Amino acid sequence: MSLKEKIKDDIKQAMRDKNESRLGTLRMLSAAIQRREVDERIQLDDVQVIAVIEKLVKQGRESIEQYVKGGRQELADKESGEIAVFQAYLPQQLSEAEIDQLVAEAIAATGASSIKDMGKVMGVLKPKLQGRADMGQVGGKIKARLGAG
Structure with missing residues (x-):
């Protein structure tokens, strides 16, 4: 079953359960x-x-951050609930150690030696990490490795 089909089935189930927030x-x-x-x-x-x-x-x-700054905790909580529903459809997130390992392997595989090679490393990592890690964090890890090297 594709992810789109699963989402459609879950919409139907939320209707049956009369779960308005999940349905929305x-x-x-x-x-x-x-x-x-x-x-x-x-x-x-x-x-x-x-x-x-x-x-x-x-x-x-990003919305949660803005709501918290604006003192609108109820909106931040609503947004958190939505994120939890979305994350159920994402693949299992990788641990920090797994991400570090993949970054090290990608740097070795591409022969990257400076920050100029970051694009090559990201090109190798993105298909492996899509949906399984925050790419912003991964970029920071790559910069730290290549900047120090």
Whole structure:
């Protein structure tokens, strides 16, 4: 079953369960997927659906930060709930040690020796880490390794 089919099934289940908050969140996710499909005139595969979910999670985290700064904890809590629903569709997150290992392997494989080689390293890592790690954090780890080397 594809990720899109799973989301559609979960929308139907949320309707049956009369779980309004989950239903609203899943509909938002489905709309984001459909919007990208219509804009690009393509059918998204699971990897592309994961990219859409990651984008929504990132936007949600940014929103939480703004809500907390603005003293709107109830909105931050609502956003946290939505992120939890989205994350259920992402692959299992990698541990720090696993990410460090993959970064080290990618640097060795590409022969990267300076920060100028960061693009090569990211090119190798992105398909392996898509949806399984925060790419911003990974970029920081690569910079730390290449900057020190």
